[in-house]
Amino acid sequence: MENLMHLFEGFNYLFTLQNIGVTMIGAVLGLLVGAMPGIGSLAGVALLLPLTFKFNPTTAIIMLGSLYYANMYGGAFSAILIGIPGDGPAVMTMMDGYPMATQKNRPGQALLTSNISSFIGGTIGMIILTFMGPSLANAGLRFGPAEMTALLLLAMTSIGWLVGENPTKGLVLTMFGILLASMGMDTLSGTPRYDFGNIYLLGGIPFVPFVIGMVGFSQVIRLMGDRHKETQIAVKKLSIKESMITFHDLKRLLPPAIRSGFLGTFVGVLPGAGATTAAFMGYAVQKSFKSEEPLGTGAIEGIAACEAANNAAAAGAFAPLLALGIPGSGTGAVLLGGLMMWGLNPGPLLFTNSPEFAWSLIASLFLANIITLIIAWGIIPFLIKILSVPTRLMIPAITVVCIVGSYSTSNSMFGIVVMFIAGVLGYVLGNAGYSTAPAILSFVLAPLLESNMRKAFIISQGSLDFFYTKPIALAFMIILVLVILFPLIRLVLTKAGVMKKK
Amino acid sequence: MGRKVKQMDQEKKKKGFPIMQVIPIVGILISVVFIYLGFAKYGFWDTFKGPRPGFFPIIISCLMLVASLVALATSYKEENIEWPKENWILPLSVLGIFVATFVIGLLPSIAIFVLLWLKKFEKCTWKTTLTVFVIIMAVVVGVFVLWLGIPFPKGMILDAINN
Amino acid sequence: MKKKISFIVTVLLFVAFVPLFAQGAPEAASEGFVPSKDIEWIVTSSPGGGSDIYTRTISDIMTRKNLVNGQTFLINNKTDGGGEVGRLQVSRTKEGKTANHTLLTFNSGDHGPMIKNTANRIENFTPIAVMAVDKQLLYIGEHSKYSSFKEVLDAVNSGTNIVIAGSKGDDISTYELLVKELGVTQNQIAFITNDSTSDAITSVLGGHVDIVMSKPAAADQYVAAKLLTPILALAETRFTGNLASAPTLSEVGNYKNVENPIWRGVVGPKSMSEEAAAYWSKAFQAVSESSEWEAEYITKYKLISEFRNKDAAKTYMENFQKTYLASLGK
Numbered sequence: 001m002e003n004l005m006h007l008f009e010g011f012n013y014l015f016t017l018q019n020i021g022v023t024m025i026g027a028v029l030g031l032l033v034g035a036m037p038g039i040g041s042l043a044g045v046a047l048l049l050p051l052t053f054k055f056n057p058t059t060a061i062i063m064l065g066s067l068y069y070a071n072m073y074g075g076a077f078s079a080i081l082i083g084i085p086g087d088g089p090a091v092m093t094m095m096d097g098y099p100m101a102t103q104k105n106r107p108g109q110a111l112l113t114s115n116i117s118s119f120i121g122g123t124i125g126m127i128i129l130t131f132m133g134p135s136l137a138n139a140g141l142r143f144g145p146a147e148m149t150a151l152l153l154l155a156m157t158s159i160g161w162l163v164g165e166n167p168t169k170g171l172v173l174t175m176f177g178i179l180l181a182s183m184g185m186d187t188l189s190g191t192p193r194y195d196f197g198n199i200y201l202l203g204g205i206p207f208v209p210f211v212i213g214m215v216g217f218s219q220v221i222r223l224m225g226d227r228h229k230e231t232q233i234a235v236k237k238l239s240i241k242e243s244m245i246t247f248h249d250l251k252r253l254l255p256p257a258i259r260s261g262f263l264g265t266f267v268g269v270l271p272g273a274g275a276t277t278a279a280f281m282g283y284a285v286q287k288s289f290k291s292e293e294p295l296g297t298g299a300i301e302g303i304a305a306c307e308a309a310n311n312a313a314a315a316g317a318f319a320p321l322l323a324l325g326i327p328g329s330g331t332g333a334v335l336l337g338g339l340m341m342w343g344l345n346p347g348p349l350l351f352t353n354s355p356e357f358a359w360s361l362i363a364s365l366f367l368a369n370i371i372t373l374i375i376a377w378g379i380i381p382f383l384i385k386i387l388s389v390p391t392r393l394m395i396p397a398i399t400v401v402c403i404v405g406s407y408s409t410s411n412s413m414f415g416i417v418v419m420f421i422a423g424v425l426g427y428v429l430g431n432a433g434y435s436t437a438p439a440i441l442s443f444v445l446a447p448l449l450e451s452n453m454r455k456a457f458i459i460s461q462g463s464l465d466f467f468y469t470k471p472i473a474l475a476f477m478i479i480l481v482l483v484i485l486f487p488l489i490r491l492v493l494t495k496a497g498v499m500k501k502k
Numbered sequence: 503m504g505r506k507v508k509q510m511d512q513e514k515k516k517k518g519f520p521i522m523q524v525i526p527i528v529g530i531l532i533s534v535v536f537i538y539l540g541f542a543k544y545g546f547w548d549t550f551k552g553p554r555p556g557f558f559p560i561i562i563s564c565l566m567l568v569a570s571l572v573a574l575a576t577s578y579k580e581e582n583i584e585w586p587k588e589n590w591i592l593p594l595s596v597l598g599i600f601v602a603t604f605v606i607g608l609l610p611s612i613a614i615f616v617l618l619w620l621k622k623f624e625k626c627t628w629k630t631t632l633t634v635f636v637i638i639m640a641v642v643v644g645v646f647v648l649w650l651g652i653p654f655p656k657g658m659i660l661d662a663i664n665n
Numbered sequence: 666m667k668k669k670i671s672f673i674v675t676v677l678l679f680v681a682f683v684p685l686f687a688q689g690a691p692e693a694a695s696e697g698f699v700p701s702k703d704i705e706w707i708v709t710s711s712p713g714g715g716s717d718i719y720t721r722t723i724s725d726i727m728t729r730k731n732l733v734n735g736q737t738f739l740i741n742n743k744t745d746g747g748g749e750v751g752r753l754q755v756s757r758t759k760e761g762k763t764a765n766h767t768l769l770t771f772n773s774g775d776h777g778p779m780i781k782n783t784a785n786r787i788e789n790f791t792p793i794a795v796m797a798v799d800k801q802l803l804y805i806g807e808h809s810k811y812s813s814f815k816e817v818l819d820a821v822n823s824g825t826n827i828v829i830a831g832s833k834g835d836d837i838s839t840y841e842l843l844v845k846e847l848g849v850t851q852n853q854i855a856f857i858t859n860d861s862t863s864d865a866i867t868s869v870l871g872g873h874v875d876i877v878m879s880k881p882a883a884a885d886q887y888v889a890a891k892l893l894t895p896i897l898a899l900a901e902t903r904f905t906g907n908l909a910s911a912p913t914l915s916e917v918g919n920y921k922n923v924e925n926p927i928w929r930g931v932v933g934p935k936s937m938s939e940e941a942a943a944y945w946s947k948a949f950q951a952v953s954e955s956s957e958w959e960a961e962y963i964t965k966y967k968l969i970s971e972f973r974n975k976d977a978a979k980t981y982m983e984n985f986q987k988t989y990l991a992s993l994g995k
Contacts, residue, residue, distance in 0.1 A: 036645065144873030168572045172529050175566035179536055182559045185747050186544075187833050188858050189555045192747075192782055193544060194536065199753060202746040202782060217596075224589040271867050325886055326867050333714065333861070348890035393630070396619045397638050399592065400612050403599065404642050407608065408652045412745045416600060424593055431583050432521055450558045455857050457552025459828055459874065653705070653741050661763070 007130050010359030011366075019062050022055065023364055026066030027372040031379075033067075034074020034087065036405060057344065061361050064338050066368030068331070069122065072275065072311045073372050076114040080303075081107065081383060082398055084216030088276035089310035091211060091440055092283045096295060096302030104298040109245045111380045113300050114307045116245075117257040119373045121308030124261030125268065125315025126365055134351070136316070137323040140269035145455035146466035148272065150476035152449040155281060156442070157483055169434045177439030178446040180205050188454050200414045207443065209406035209415040210422050214436050217402045217423025222430065226391050245300075253304035256286050264309030268316025272448050274331070275310040275317075280441055282309025315365065322346050322358055521585075522577040529570030536563040595619065607657035609647070613639060698765060698940040700736040706768040707741045707755055709748030709775060715966075717742065719929055720770045722962045723796070723952055730955065732948045736766075748775060749783050756789035758934035765941035768793070771932040774834035776982065777989055787982045791937045794949035795930040795973040795981055797963060799880045801839050802904065802911055803829065803897040804888070808872030814897040814917050817876065821853050830857045830865035831878035838989070839899055839925035840878065846914065846923050869893070880927065881908060882967040900924045928985075929968070930978055946975035 055063065075090035080097035093114060101107035128136065143151070183194040184204020195201040245253075260282035267278040286295065286305035293299040320326040325347030327333040339346055344357050351358050389397075406419035426436050460466045468474050536559050540546070544556030595615055602611035616638055620631040646652045706724060710716045717740075724738040743751030755769045769790070779785050803814065811817045821827055831840060840856045847854070857874065859865040862883040869877040870892060877884070877893070881904065887893035888907050895911035898904050901922050903913060914920045931949060933942060952958050953972040963970045973981055 032645075141867060141871035144868055144871050146873070168569050168576065171569040172526070172566055172573055175562050175569065176529065176532070178562045179532065179559060179566065182562075186555045187860055190778075190781075190833065190837055190858060191544075191555065193555050194539060194559070199746045199749050199783065202749050203744065204747075206745075221589050221592050224592055225586055271864065320867075324867075324870065326863050326870075333863075334711075336863075345886055347886035348892055349886055392624050393620070393626075393634050395592065396616050397634065399596065400616060400638050400642060403596065403608075403612065404646055407654065408646060410744045411653055411741055412743060412750065413600070413603065413608075413655065414745050414750070416596075420593065420596055420600070423596075427589075428521065429525065431585075432525055433580075434525065446558075446562075453558070454553045455868075458855055458857050460552075461826055462547075462549055462552040653739055 003130050003133075006355060006359045007363060009356065010361075010363030018055075019059055019364070020367070022059050022063040023066045023367050024371055024375075026063040027070040027368055027375055030067040030070025031074040031077075031372065031376060034071035035077040036074075036401070058357060058360055061339060061344060061357060062364035064335065065361050065364045066371070068335060069311075069314060069365055069368045070372045072122075072314045073115065073118050073376050075310075076118070076303075076307055077111065077383060080110045080114060082216075082394070083219045084398065084402070085211060088207065088211065088274075088444065089279040089306070089313075091215060091276070091437070092279040092306035093303055093310075094215065095283070095306075095437060096297070096299050099296070100298030100300070100303065106298075107384050108380050109249060109300075110298075110303060111383060112245050112377065113249070113253050113303045115373055115376045115380075116250075117253055117260075117304040117307040118311040119369055120254075120257040121261040121264055122311035122315055122369045123366070124258065124308075125265040125312035126362065126369065128262075128265050129315050129319055130362060133319045134323040136265075136269050137320040137326075140271065140320050141324070142472060143270050144470075145452040145459065146470045147472040147476070148270070148452040149449065149456050150467065150473040150480065151270075152445060152452065154476050154480045154483065155277070155284070155445060156449060157480065166433060170438050173429065173434050173436065174438040174442045177442035180210070180439070181443045181447050182450070188451060188458075200417075205418055206410055206415060208409045209418040210443065211440055212402050212406050213419035213422025214426035214440060216398070217419055218426030218430055218436070220395055220398050220402065221423065221427040223391055223395055223398075249300055252292060252300045256282075256289070256291075256301045256305040257308040259285065259289075260305045260307075260309035261312045264312030265316035267309070268313030269319050271320070271326070272452070273313075275313040276444050277448070278313030278316075279306040279310040280445070282306050311369075318362070318365070322350055322361070324348060325350070521583060522580050523574060526570040526574035526577055529566055529573065533563040533567035533570060536560070537567070591623070603655055603657060605657050605659060607660055608654045609642070610657070612642065698938065698944045700734045700766060700944075702762065702766055703737050703739050704733060704766045704768065705739045705741055705763075706770070707743055707751050708770045709743055709751040711742055711744055716770050716772060716775075716929075718966075719796075719962070723931075723949070723958075726952050726955060726957045726961070727948060729957070730951065732951055747778065747782075749779060749785070752779055753783070753785055755932075755934050756785060758936060760936035760938075764934045764936040765938055767934055767937070768945070769932050769934075770929075771982075772929045773927045773985060776985060777834065777838060780986055780990060781993060787932075787979075787986050789935050790932040791935055791942050791975070792978040792982050793931045793933055793942055793945045793975050794953075795928050795971065795978045796949065796953055797968040798926040798928045798971045799882075799968045800898075800900045800904075800924055800926055801831075801836065801878050801880050802884070802895045802899060802908060804869070804877050804879060804884055804893040804895050805875060806869040806872065806877070806893055807891075809869070809875045811875060811896075812894075814912070817896070818847070818918065821847075821849055826852065827854045827876065828857060828874050829854060829876045829878055830859060830868045830874040832862040832865055833858045833860060835925065835927045836862075836865075836878050838992070839923070841992070842925055843899065843914075843923050846920050866893070880967075885967060928971075928981070930973075930982065932982075942975050946978075950974060 071087075072089065075085065075087045076093045076097060079085040079090040079094035080101050083094060083098040083102075085091045085094045097110050097114060100110040100113075179194075181204070183201055184192065185202060186193045192202050260278075263282055263285060264275075264278040267273050267281055268275070282305040283295070283302060286301055289301075291299045291301035293301075295302045317327075317332050321332050321336060323346075325336065325345070327336045336346060344350070344354060402419060402423070403416055406415040407413065409415050429436055456466050457463075466473060467477050540556030540560040540563065544559075545554035546556050546560060548554050599608075599611045599615050602614070613635070616635050617631065620626045620634060621628075626634075647654070706720055708717050708720045720740055724740060727733050728738065741751075743754070745751065752769065752771075752775065755767060758764045758767055771790070771792075776787065780787075805811060811820065817827055829840060831837070837856065837858060840854075841851075844851055844854055857865070857868070859868070862877075862879050865874075865877050866879060866884065866887065868874045870887070876896075878899075884893050884895075885907075888895065895904075895908045897917070898908065898911040898913045900913060901924055903909055904911065913922045915922050931945070933945065950972060953970060959970065962968070
């Protein structure tokens with residue numbers, strides 16, 4: 001197959017000592033930066049971009065690719081080890097990763113699961129990218145505002161699954177997250193919304209400090225209660241062998257990882273949806289499949305589902321980026337800028353005009369995937385050591401990282417303010433039985449839903465017909481109706497004796 | 503909104519504070535504010551362009567209002583929670599760092615925080631304190647200052663020196 | 666005794682850290698300004714974006730051509746409040762050395778929202794230069810129902826409603842000028858604001874919208890790949906190269922040409938000294954005349970290099986402000 005030939009050529013360009021060295025450096029740096037809370041992949045790639053300036057274009061691009069990729073791996077580390085997600089996608093990883101590391105006392109296994117799932121997801125994504133890149137990108141184009149609205153409505157209903165035991169409280173927080181997200185500049189009308197006359201709120205509430213605060217800082221405040229415990233967990237031996245997963249574990253993580261790999265790739269292709277959305281949807285889909293342990297308590301399936309999805313989305317995002325020059329997200333835009341700086345012009349003409357660049361980049365992603373896996377695997381013992389630090393020493397350390405990380409996202413004290421308020425809020429709400437995860441997810445998804453919905457209405461001149469005249473949108477709406485009605489249908493069928501009572 | 507939350511913070515320090523009722527009440531207040539502003543300032547629906555800026559927030563706020571009311575109703579059945587006073591020292595310290603930043607800059611404030619926290623609050627030995635201090639500052643300065651070049655606020659004093 | 670020691674050590678450690686954060690060379694004799702410390706250049710958008718690239722390219726060229734007396738540029742991306750916080754902060758910088766070493770990337774896309782949404786005005790800044798301008802075109806995609814702007818107008822006149830996709834900021838005001846000149850309502854030709862031009866282009870490529878407004882750079886590769894075709898030049902004269910086929914508005918019908926030049930400039934705080942402003946203006950002029958600027962930025966990103974020094978820039982920006990305020994009814 002032609003693309004495979006091109007890929008092998010790409011590998012050819014890749015395998016020089018310098019390029020391999022650069023891939024390794026990129027992987028290490030990407031891991032480091034990805035693990036820092038506050039520096040998500042967007043800031044991470046942007047800040048590391050200048051490092052690549054010294055090299056020739058092909059080498060620079062290879063380094064950039066591996067930086068970006070390793071960033072996705074790194075985000076899970078802090079999520080699993082200290083309960084502070086390094087960036088958006090890691091929020092979902094934390095939901096099962098952190099309990100698995102602390103409550104179930106299997107940190108090494110959690111990290112390894114995350115790494116392997118990332119690898120699987122990423123590989124699936126890249127294989128799809130290699131063979132179907134341009135057509136996938138074109139398929140993504142077909143998702144206009146109407147289709148995205150339908151899809152996102154469907155996605156929003158699955159937040160309900162995350163809500164946990166108390167739906168009322170979950171609903172309050174989900175709505176709260178959406179309202180928070182609506183504060184700031186309203187792009188479609190060009191006017192500020194709910195800024196209460198405050199100049200900082202003109203730009204809305206920045207996502208990263210919000211997450212760091214609500215999930216991370218609140219966690220640290222909570223940890224104050226555990227200060228007098230000697231260590232967070234009792235760590236027996238710190239060796240790679242101790243953190244190996246069992247064969248049974250492997251069997252458990254494969255199905256979610258593979259499913260999420262495909263799902264994540266596709267979500268990554270969609271306009272506006274990135275790794276965070278993919279991770280969330282992977283997790284939500286996993287909810288409807290069997291997991292040995294319930295999700296949210298440290299199930300391997302949970303980690304596998306979201307980590308595979310977010311790496312796959314990173315790969316998927318390259319499809320529209322390279323084939324059409326369309327960055328699907330902020331990170332993509334930075335990558336695009338970086339690529340253009342070396343005269344690589346992603347877009348329809350890329351594969352015709354500069355095939356060796358394009359395929360070297362894709363080949364480098366494969367290589368980066370493997371190298372990052374190996375490195376990440378190797379440093380697991382060192383990472384676990386972090387967990388053996390006494391809680392009371394961790395508290396100031398994590399607090400400092402939260403503060404510095406929140407500042408760095410926009411170089412401003414406002415980030416710290418947001419983090420602080422979100423942290424206190426998260427602490428109070430958490431203690432009162434309100435789970436904060438729905439707020440974060442609705443914060444991410446709702447703006448996408450709203451802007452797509454309004455655009456769809458502008459195109460349709462205010463009529464609802466786009467829900468049923470466009471085939472893709474119609475398909476999703478049908479699924480949506482089915483999903484909503486399903487519990488009802490099941491109730492009826494159970495009463496009628498047709499279905500067994502659950 | 504920020505004001506309301508800060509007020510909530512201060513009030514919470516009283517013993518036996520009925521937080522389970524306060525949260526839904528705050529939820530109700532927020533929904534009402536958003537609904538009001540939505541209609542008054544941002545508009546609901548435009549014949550041609552469809553939803554106006556207020557449309558989505560208003561619907562969401564209505565949902566939140568309903569949910570908050572239900573939560574308020576059920577909250578009377580719930581137990582009240584303990585709030586260990588000690589935990590609040592951490593947020594207070596962060597506030598302190600925030601304020602101190604304007605005078606001496608962020609990094610020095612953090613440095614002082616770490617030292618004071620470990621030595622005075624946790625009562626660690628000098629060896630532990632300094633080791634942890636050096637590691638934290640090394641990571642912060644190494645990664646954020648030297649490598650990523652983030653410009654941290656320097657505070658009034660240093661700004662005055664420099665100018 | 667222990668308490669005293671710990672206190673002294675704390676103070677010593679604190680003092681030890683101070684030099685890390687202090688910086689600056691002693692003030693040079695004030696005969697004409699020459700940069701004597703790190704220069705803080707504020708960009709009110711995120712790294713990797715258009716303004717960021719613009720800033721870094723210029724600072725890079727200045728450093729290479731030794732236009733800043735060996736001093737370093739500290740580029741600070743301040744994105745809070747949609748950029749308003751950074752702008753406000755610069756405008757409020759007090760007189761002194763810092764003010765003379767503070768620059769702010771300032772475009773029409775910054776100026777417009779600033780005067781629309783805040784009380785900040787150009788009078789609070791010292792204009793230093795305008796470096797380049799950019800203009801827009803309207804394009805159609807492969808799936809579009811229309812193949813020329815004339816057809817679009819005919820459709821509008823016969824009752825069909827058209828949607829143009831564009832990006833936030835400058836595109837909106839260009840759209841409003843166009844609609845006004847054509848004498849149609851904003852419902853007959855509607856505008857969808859996207860966060861970026863590439864989002865707008867995506868919606869056209871997918872056939873969801875018929876027309877997209879874009880500057881030449883963003884659409885270039887799609888035109889080359891024949892996925893986009895220019896149908897209207899929003900300028901006084903036609904463009905060149907692969908955009909030459911697009912007529913200006915006056916060629917399509919009995920209308921005046923519509924153009925809304927998007928400019929990219931630089932300003933400093935109001936309190937910046939006259940000498941400093943003159944120095945910077947000259948430095949930017951040198952960049953503008955350099956071959957590096959032409960090759961690394963103008964040609965690459967397909968803008969039009971148009972330099973205005975600080976006085977011309979001041980007039981230009983003030984005019985822009987006046988016109989825009991009038992159109993807003995302020």
